[in-house]
Amino acid sequence: FLQSSGFRFTAFLSDAFGASGRNIIRHLMEYGNISRxxxxxCLKTQTRKRIDEILIALNGSLSEHQRGFLRMIFGHLEALEQHRHTVEDAITKEITKHEEALSLLCSIPGIDVTAAAAIIAEIGTDMSAFPDSQHICSWAGLSPGNNESAGKRKSAHINKGNPYLKxxxxxxGWVISGKRSLYLSGWYWRxxxxxxxxxxxxxxxRKLLA
Structure with missing residues (x-):
């Protein structure tokens, strides 16, 4: 939207919605153009060193109705961010009920709080629903299908299972594979x-889950 109106500041700002980018957008919503x-x-810290280049990239103008559209788009973005914060706060509040499980999961190399929370959200902490590790791996979609004919077992694709947990x-697992000093990393590479x-x-x- 802004680029089609002559504003190309994303070429100079790594994050268009960072502090500097948001300041520029708010100014454009108010005035439609921007002076040096x-x-x-609007610019913060290091970006001021490139102010002349950025100014050239902002050689445009917004009409009143374009500014109105920009306000609507930017307002929608901020509303979504607020909803995200609300959801994150709710997740944080809920996950504190499972501090012991969270701590145990985070003790596994490669699993951070976000990953641990996602695993608990999908599996829960009551393992009685799964008779053994094979059942939970199958439920998660990490067990190969059974493709056997005439007594010979053939290669089979894994089942669908729970796509989020998988x-x-x-x-x-990908994070662990990059940590060469870990036993599990060596196991992965073999x-x-x-x-x-x-x-x-x-x-x-599958090994992590089992």
Whole structure:
């Protein structure tokens, strides 16, 4: 929207919605264009060193109705961010009820608070629903299907399972694979040499869950 109106400040700001970017957008919503003095007030710290380049990139003007659209878009963005904060606060409040499980999960290399919260949200803390590790791995979609014919077991794709839990555990596995000093990382690389990265990641995710 802004680029089509002659504003290309994203070429000079790494985060268009950072402090400087938001200041510029708010100024444009109010006035429709920006002067060097106003830009200097909008920019923060290091970005001021490139003020002349940024000013050239902001050589545009917004009409009243364009400013109205910009206010609507920016207001929608801020509303979404507020909703996100509300959801995050609710998650934080809920996850504190499971501090022991959270602490145990976070003790596993590669699992941070976010990953631990996601795992607890999907599985819960009551494991009585799963008779053994094979059942929970199957439920999560980390167990290969049973493809057997004439007494011979063939390679089979893993089942669908819980996509959210599966993706989180695979992401954790990917993090672990990069920490070469860990036992699980060495285990991953041995599997990868024989079966490839994708299967090794699934295998590591299954090992973490089991």
């Amino acid at each position: 003095e106003a830009l200097d007030r 993706s989180m555990l695979c992401e954790v 599997i990868k040499q024989r079966k490839g990265a994708k299967r090794a990641t699934i295998a590591l995710a």
